[in-house]
Amino acid sequence: MNELEQTFCGYVALLGRPNVGKSTLLNHLLQQKIAITSRKPQTTRQNMLGVDTQGVYQAIYMDTPGIHRNTEKALNRYMVANATAALRDVDLRVMLIEAGKWKDEDAHVLEMLRHADTVNIAVLSKVDLLANKNQLLPEIERINAMGVFSEIIPLSALRNEGVEHFRQQVFARLPAGPHLFSADEITDQSERRLVEEIVREKLMRQLGDEIPHSAAVVVERFVASEKITEIHADIYVERDGQKRIVIGKQGARLKLIGQEARKDIERMLDNKVMLHLFVKVKKGWTNNNKLMTRLGYQ
Ligand SMILES: Nc1nc2c(ncn2[C@@H]2O[C@H](COP(=O)(O)OP(=O)(O)OP(=O)(O)O)[C@@H](O)[C@H]2O)c(=O)[nH]1
Ligand SMILES: [Mg+2]
Structure with missing residues (x-):
């Protein structure tokens, strides 16, 4: 990287209901496993950062716990509070939606995004699980009509389809600014x-x-x-x-x-x-x- 070149850097929150594939997407973006994943909802408990630096671009992803409404226990309230804190203070918010599996909890997350003024991207995740790919277009149109997202990106992290396109779309929306992490740092976790x-x-x-x-x-x-x-x-x-x-x-x-x-x-x-x-x-x-x-x- 030339020292005089303009650089771009920003915080990007990965948000969504539990189990939609936030942590899996982060691991595939970084090509390294830093966030744990499982088939059970509510795997992630705390926000963590994953840094994707390529050339002049640095996207600082924030993986968050799934937003849910069962907040009887202090631990659940803590998890949801972590995720909602990530809604603020970021440059870009990415909502993951499991393709073909819209639920009430997604509507709840969407309402949270509606009230903010930073850019929102929607990811339709796990498209490899769709039995019928013809479902995708109507779903994209339906989500587009919600008027919350500037871009809707279908992808499969597990098959590595659409991940590179997603990365470039994020890079293209980062604000100009100096990198906050050195190129070899990939997470804030010890x-x-x-x-x-x-x-x-x-x-x-x-x-x-x-x-x-x-x-x-x-x-x-x-x-x-x-x-x-x-x-x-x-x-x-x-x-x-x-x-x-x-x-x-x-x-x-x-x-x-x-x-x-x-x-x-x-x-x-x-x-x-x-x-x-x-x-x-x-x-x-x-x-x-x-x-x-x-x-x-x-
Ligand atoms: N088939 C398929 N499964 C996926 C894909 N991405 C994630 N999964 C699976 O979905 C499950 C949940 O993935 P996670 O990444 O843990 O989901 P999460 O959104 O981080 O979940 P929480 O941390 O609980 O909010 C795991 O079993 C993943 O393997 C995908 O692209 N295709
Ligand atoms: Mg997770």
Whole structure:
């Protein structure tokens, strides 16, 4: 990049109801896995940044928790508050809508976007799942008629279709300004934090519907040497019964979770990893602000 060249940089929020593919899109844009994903809704709990720098352009994506209306528990309120904070203070807002699967929760997100004055782009996600591609055009027209979006982009992150077009559309809308991250920085998350998230992803993926939403992971020890990185992490659940399930028969489940997590962590750190997991109970932490803060949700 020539020093005198005009550069462009801006914050881009990825928004939408749970499970529409926000985190998956971010990972595919960066061609690196930084955000955890799962088939279960409400996987992402906190905003995180992913930086896409190419030449004069720098898009600083903000992945957000899915916006939903079940806010009985403090943790759910915290998640939605994170996402709605991202609505403000960004240069560009991208709403993901699952192609062919419009729901009430989408309408709720749309109303939030309507009341802001920054540019909005709609992404129609997971188009590979559409049985009939003829559905796409009427849906694009219907969304266009809502009068909220300057652009509607169908894509499949998993098949890498439309992702490059989306990237260019975002770049084209960034305001002029200096880059805020160096070209080799791709996230604002620490390695410890990423490890916690990887372990939580394996919990999300390997356990039934209830426990993943009651689990938190905290790295207690992280010692890196040239040959090996030793990590101790605590998994917190809300009840003794949940602890038994996470551990499994003779520790089988916990072992599997550890193996899966270790593979990902080794890839990320590019080092051998010794991972020790411990399961602990913090009664009712998802509805207790003090405990949430202790477990990393401030
Ligand atoms: N077939 C298909 N599945 C996808 C695509 N993108 C995402 N998915 C799947 O959709 C599910 C949800 O993806 P996530 O990226 O976790 O969704 P999210 O919007 O971040 O969800 P929350 O964090 O819960 O709000 C996962 O099982 C993904 O593999 C896609 O392009 N095609
Ligand atoms: Mg997510």
